[in-house]
Amino acid sequence: MSYISKEEKEYLIRELESELHAKLDGPRKNLIVPICPYCGKSGGKFGIYVGKEVGNKKLFVSHCFSCGHTTKDINQLLDDIGRPDLKIIEKASFDPVQIPEFFGLEEDEIDDELSIIDMPESWKRCYHNRYLQSRGFVYDDYEYFPVGTTRGLNWKFDDYVIFPIIDNGDTVGYVARHTWSKEAIDQYNQTAKRNGKYQIRRYNNSTDNDFVKLLYNYDAVIEDETDTVIIVEGVFDVIALTRKLELYDNTRVAVVATFGKKISDTQIYKLQSKGVKNIIVGYDSDATDAINKTAAQLNEYFDVTIAKIISDGKDWDEMDFWDIYDTFAYNLTTPVEFKLNTLDEKIKCN
Ligand SMILES: [Zn+2]
Structure with a gap:
């Protein structure tokens, strides 16, 4: 990389941000580009290094962890994205270039696809519940954190309070918490076990979703x-x-x-x-x-x-x-x- 002033660098970052809808990551070392300009894959697998030049980590090296395309030369990238007007005057460099760690995730696919699920049958939101009251719930809690019960109409969820897990407005899972104390559940289950009856679980959460993605x-x-x-x-x-x-x-x-x-x-x-x-x-x-x-x-x-x-x-x-x-x-x-x-x-x- 040749000599580029701080102002030039910042200008170029801003232009790349708006051209590619890119975003700086937390430590502001990489521009994360949502759609790879080379393979078109979405999911933020394309990154442009904008941190300090350390060792052979070079400014503006870009790489896609989906198609594997690496562009060492910023001017090449600017050509490829149709912005030759932004090109900078550069001295040739023959240094080996290291691919920076963008996500530290490398080739692993980030699977953030979610499935929309149905709440248990007969679930209905509530704005007052004795168990939640005992855990300190106030009006705003019911308002901001939807919760409900199946009102005795679905035996599988009798005595549970059920919170939908919402992602971008969609229901993608739920957490169902039994309202009895741990001791009461244990005691019930001991008897139930002896009589071959159904055991109560403290949590009865949704199963059609992967909680590690939520x-x-x-x-x-x-x-x-x-x-x-x-x-x-x-x-x-x-x-x-x-x-x-x-x-x-x-x-x-x-x-x-x-x-x-x-x-x-x-x-x-x-x-x-x-x-x-x-x-x-x-x-x-x-x-x-x-x-x-x-x-x-x-x-x-x-x-x-x-x-x-x-x-x-x-x-x-x-x-x-x-x-x-x-x-x-x-x-x-x-x-x-x-x-x-x-x-x-x-x-x-x-
Ligand atoms: Zn790609």
Whole structure:
């Protein structure tokens, strides 16, 4: 790459962004192009490196992880996309060129295709429910987080509250939570087992979908507007945190659930493709190994911090406003700090 001023570089990035509908990734090192100009494949498999030139990572090298096309010369790319007017004067370089890691996902296909599913028969939204009331639900929760029951008309879902998982307005899955306590369910199941009767499951979720491709509350992440996302484990954590931090109408910060203490490449891609920059990991603090792993995974694409829950043994659902306030005010750590702390604690314990 020849000499190009900062202004020229930024101008070219802006032009490529609008010409190719490209977007900078979280660390602003790559332009992710939704449709490959060479093979026409969609899904953001074509990337243009715009980070610092390090070693043989050259500015404006582009590569498609679908068709494998690499273009080392920006002027060639500009010709190929029909924008020769943007060409820059370049000195020939014979340095070997390294293909940058765009997603760190390389050839793996990112499969983010979802199927639309039906809610259980007789499911109907509700705006008052005794069980949810006992878990602190307020009017806004029912309004922002659709939930319903089958009203005694579908025995498979008797005593369940059922939350649709919505993605771009479509229902792509559901989470059904039994309203009895764990103890009550266990007790019932012991008797049921002896009598050869049907066992109650605490969760009775949809099965025609792959939860690793879903995020609960994903539509609250608004493209190019939401820059910070707090990831938590489950539906109730999302709702509790949204309520306690009053995030209902906050378009810059959203809470989403990954359905457990881990995140998949598809889920990362879903957040990245909406232009999210900062991720706060809000998993249960005792899951230190899972947190370290997830944080390291996310750290390649986002600025990551970890919310170390202050009141031990509680999850978001059970914490009061001040516990949560303290967590966000005083207990956000970087992945490295968190890892060091957990090592410290392990040493102390042993
Ligand atoms: Zn391609």
